[in-house]
Amino acid sequence: MAFLDIKQINKRFGTQQVVCDMDIAIERGEFVTFLGPSGCGKTTVLRMIAGFEAPTAGAICVGGQDITAQSPQKRGIGIVFQNYALFPNLTVEQNIGFGLKVRKLPRREIAAKVAEVLRLVELNGKEGHYPHELSGGQRQRVALARALVVEPKILLLDEPLSALDARIRKNLREQIRDIQRRLQLTTVFVTHDQEEALTMSDRIYVMNQGKVEQHGTAEEIYTQPETEFVARFMGNYNLLKAEEAHQLLGLQIDGHMAIRPESIHVLSAGSHELGTFEGVIRRHQLLGGVIRYQVESRGVALWVDRLNRNVADLLPVGASVRLQISDDDMRVVR
Amino acid sequence: MTRTTSRIGAWIAMIVGSLYFLLPLAATFLFSLKMRRDALSFDAYKVVLTDPQFQATFGYSTLMAVLTIVSGIVLVAPTAFWIQLKLPRLRAVVEFITLLPLVIPAIVIVFGYLKMYNSSAWLPLTAHERSTDFLLVASYVTLSLPYLYRSIDTGLRAVDVRGLTEAAQSLGAGWGGILLKVILPNVKSAILSGAFLTFAVVIGEFTMASLLSRPAFGPYLQLIGANRAYEPAALAIIAFLVTWASMGLIQVFARNGRAKRKAA
Ligand SMILES: Nc1ncnc2c1ncn2[C@@H]1O[C@H](COP(=O)(O)OP(=O)(O)OP(=O)(O)O)[C@@H](O)[C@H]1O
Ligand SMILES: [Mg+2]
Numbered sequence: 001m002a003f004l005d006i007k008q009i010n011k012r013f014g015t016q017q018v019v020c021d022m023d024i025a026i027e028r029g030e031f032v033t034f035l036g037p038s039g040c041g042k043t044t045v046l047r048m049i050a051g052f053e054a055p056t057a058g059a060i061c062v063g064g065q066d067i068t069a070q071s072p073q074k075r076g077i078g079i080v081f082q083n084y085a086l087f088p089n090l091t092v093e094q095n096i097g098f099g100l101k102v103r104k105l106p107r108r109e110i111a112a113k114v115a116e117v118l119r120l121v122e123l124n125g126k127e128g129h130y131p132h133e134l135s136g137g138q139r140q141r142v143a144l145a146r147a148l149v150v151e152p153k154i155l156l157l158d159e160p161l162s163a164l165d166a167r168i169r170k171n172l173r174e175q176i177r178d179i180q181r182r183l184q185l186t187t188v189f190v191t192h193d194q195e196e197a198l199t200m201s202d203r204i205y206v207m208n209q210g211k212v213e214q215h216g217t218a219e220e221i222y223t224q225p226e227t228e229f230v231a232r233f234m235g236n237y238n239l240l241k242a243e244e245a246h247q248l249l250g251l252q253i254d255g256h257m258a259i260r261p262e263s264i265h266v267l268s269a270g271s272h273e274l275g276t277f278e279g280v281i282r283r284h285q286l287l288g289g290v291i292r293y294q295v296e297s298r299g300v301a302l303w304v305d306r307l308n309r310n311v312a313d314l315l316p317v318g319a320s321v322r323l324q325i326s327d328d329d330m331r332v333v334r
Numbered sequence: 335m336t337r338t339t340s341r342i343g344a345w346i347a348m349i350v351g352s353l354y355f356l357l358p359l360a361a362t363f364l365f366s367l368k369m370r371r372d373a374l375s376f377d378a379y380k381v382v383l384t385d386p387q388f389q390a391t392f393g394y395s396t397l398m399a400v401l402t403i404v405s406g407i408v409l410v411a412p413t414a415f416w417i418q419l420k421l422p423r424l425r426a427v428v429e430f431i432t433l434l435p436l437v438i439p440a441i442v443i444v445f446g447y448l449k450m451y452n453s454s455a456w457l458p459l460t461a462h463e464r465s466t467d468f469l470l471v472a473s474y475v476t477l478s479l480p481y482l483y484r485s486i487d488t489g490l491r492a493v494d495v496r497g498l499t500e501a502a503q504s505l506g507a508g509w510g511g512i513l514l515k516v517i518l519p520n521v522k523s524a525i526l527s528g529a530f531l532t533f534a535v536v537i538g539e540f541t542m543a544s545l546l547s548r549p550a551f552g553p554y555l556q557l558i559g560a561n562r563a564y565e566p567a568a569l570a571i572i573a574f575l576v577t578w579a580s581m582g583l584i585q586v587f588a589r590n591g592r593a594k595r596k597a598a
Binding site: 083 | 493494498501502503505507508511516519
């Protein structure tokens, strides 16, 4: 049995079914991400794990013990909220020490633990500041420190980075992952950002409309999407309808054909290798390290990525090219 | 053009309003200084302030006000907190209930009390002085509900009650700890404004105290007013100053609260 085991969990608000028969299993020390669009129920599941919302049906077990009916106070599960929820009347030090004070630890011990975790999140020197005197990134790290210092069994992070700008977000991402590894902390991370999910997670649960759409390692989710939704959500997949797939590749399929832009090879117009087909460049976008072309072939528009090595690589709009896709890179999805 | 006219209009309205309000006050003040026949003096104030009756009733009313404030906060703060957190749909109902004392005259309430709690009733609260005091405080809590509930509720709305509560819960804090250490400190200024407003209401209250025949400041004011010439004017000014000091303190705390929130 997994460390955090969620079985057939359901949540209804009135008549609205928000979470539907979800099964989630997370091992000790794992970093797992819930990924899904806004409103798919990620926060609701997290709140049920933390104990703020009672499931309509189903069970939540931690370490083999059913905690479904336990109050949040007793669960020993730490949570970091998207909007920080720091206590505005307390200093950084008092915020972080709050949970230890509740546990009635001696003052000396509290001070020592707070100092240690402050070092961990690199906030030493800010002890006496109030939350309103800190930047967004610093506040988020205080919130993280406050949750970490009580040594929770599980750490829940609800879109902790979405209110921050891109640079700080990347830094903090690495910092969180680093700390998580060092403490071997079982962590559930919620995001709607696929890049964030891919870079941080051991495993990902992709959610859609209150259901688990697919779960697996970041690598699996990205390269082997099982449904159209996952392929669409993971980014830039070319998704061909059955008739488009027939038109372009002469294949009869059920569902959609998913092809990653980077798996399509661009050959020069003169080549006549087997299994290639021709196309015309309609548009291009510079994405930094890669250039993304829109190529039209047999009436179907495809996105194709090429590494941006030098200026000579750039193919002009209107140029004819030949494309090649190996069979392994064509995935039929539901 | 229209702007200057409207501004002039506003000024005229202001001046007329202020005169309407300040003239009687100035007249009362002037009159209160005229106790000595030949010169202006503070004699009336001296008489009033040294009157043992004044000291006793004012002290009594202050005590009642403090008790009212404490019980009011104990009653209202957790209620408003719980409604904000768990029962937001009940807010309109509770707001309506807290407004009832403004609609139902005090005299109706107090006759209700006298009927319910007279010395031959099932619960004869008016039979003893101390239990009558208890009844008086209870009635003052009722009277102050509109002010206390409103200011505390407004204070709570400016705070992320749910987020802070859940953060504290996940750190292991119980309900008492959450209320005392997390919620109350963040609505301190709102609670203080409610408290001063309550003080201002209770200190001059007449109907309840008089009909329950308790030695409060309100009935004393009335008694002096009916029997003396200059002292009532002095008392009116004193009562006025007490009220305005309360109002001033509300302003101070409200501004502090706002400044802090803006910074946060
Ligand atoms: N307390 C509630 N009462 C009624 N409906 C709710 C409540 N909380 C959430 N919902 C509904 O449940 C659905 C899922 O909400 P949830 O907050 O779990 O989504 P989410 O995946 O976290 O989205 P986001 O990425 O926007 O945070 C939404 O349609 C929301 O309206
Ligand atoms: Mg959410």
